[in-house]
Amino acid sequence: MTQVEPVGAELGAPAQQPPSGGAGRGMFGVQGTGDTSGFGGLRRRRAVDVDSPRPFGGDFDEVVDALEEAYPGFNDAIERIVVDRGELTLYIVPERIAEVCQSLRDDPALRFELLSSVSGVDYLGSDGRRLHAVYHLTSLTFRRRIRLECAITAEDPHLPSVTQVYPTADWQERETYDMFGIVFDGHPNLTRILMPDDWEGFPQRKDYPLGGVPVEYKGAEIPPPDQRRSYQ
Template sequence: MTQDDEPTAGPPAADDSPPEVIGVRHGMFGVTGTGDTSGYGRLVAPVTLPGGTPPPYGGHFDDVIEALRNALSAKVSRAAAGFADAVEKVVVFRDELTVHVRREHLPAVARALRDDPALRFEMCLGVSGVHYPDDAGRELHAVYHLLSMTHGYRLRVEVSVPDSDPHLPSLTGVYPTTDWHERETYDFFGIVFDGHPSLTRITMPDDWRGHPQRKDYPLGGIPVEYKGARIPPPDQRRAYS
């Protein structure tokens, strides 16, 4: 597979699944009580996620999905998951390919993406988290950005977990580069990567309460807490002027 002279993936097909509405946003940034006089505070917009995309996907995307389907099907005899069990949906959105994977099958899918000669996604460029407070039962998403240096392709793998059980299998055994990225995602979003060799906070102090990049985390005025010390927010500090 090569990317030369291939058509790029086109716009979503007309029979794509409709966008999934998971909430409603009020105001520009969801902030209230600020005395806004711009008018943006009256905006009401749905919070949506792209729906699944049926094949054909366009360009090399069809080759990638077919290769993944074959790789997973070949492993079924060895008690591994097939494509239908492992993959929730495939999304082509803004010329990017995303495979949504069920969390219990994430390591098997990652190994197939890395090892199959037709795929060869040898590198994980990063792991990031997303928080959708209104997406009941799957409030937390982990997003893996993969690169095939062999074929020159990129792929996004996305996995969702509930806030009440925010556990995912660690991919450090498949992609060692995820070591620090999983720690950062744990620190800022609270996703627990089971099997990680040292899942500790990477930016915030060890005893920090909460996860600062969740959307329900306070925007300001948070007391800074360290071991044996507490620094109040700016509006509560002693003034010397």
């Protein structure tokens, strides 16, 4: 497959850095009485970032054991294994994601035939690898689900495309690229899918400026979001 360079976005586009503080509280770090979203009392649970001990429970041990047997580079490719909220997540070394997906799809004991989604997450303020790509796989044969996650830096946001393994990743990787700026190397046509081709920046990154335009009503004008609330 011929690698195509992504177009329609400037990876170095400037963005405003949001103020620190208030992390984990409310929806946007708002203070005082300015929160009209209804999320002012929200307390967000921090992501689990440590290995889960065996036994994992359910059929999770069977899935992990089958992958370890099917994929020779298991120990070098798996950064950690986490079971949280009844879901099994394998954190994959970014360079190995396509290889791991190949084994998960093809091995008779695994048979994760369907990639149902590819999405992005920005853990701004965590570590250097703040951008995460998340893959949800389903085994129609064994009625199992598994979650894969890769962490990369915003300065070098590259991952191998899995479109050759899962054709359903085509538009999903394009949307993740469009919103988060994650570049999927080897994608057949990595272009914007939601934003205009000449749009600068990636709207779902946490340091992307809110912007907006004022809305005029009869006898009143409502300023854009970045001028009427404090956001995190």
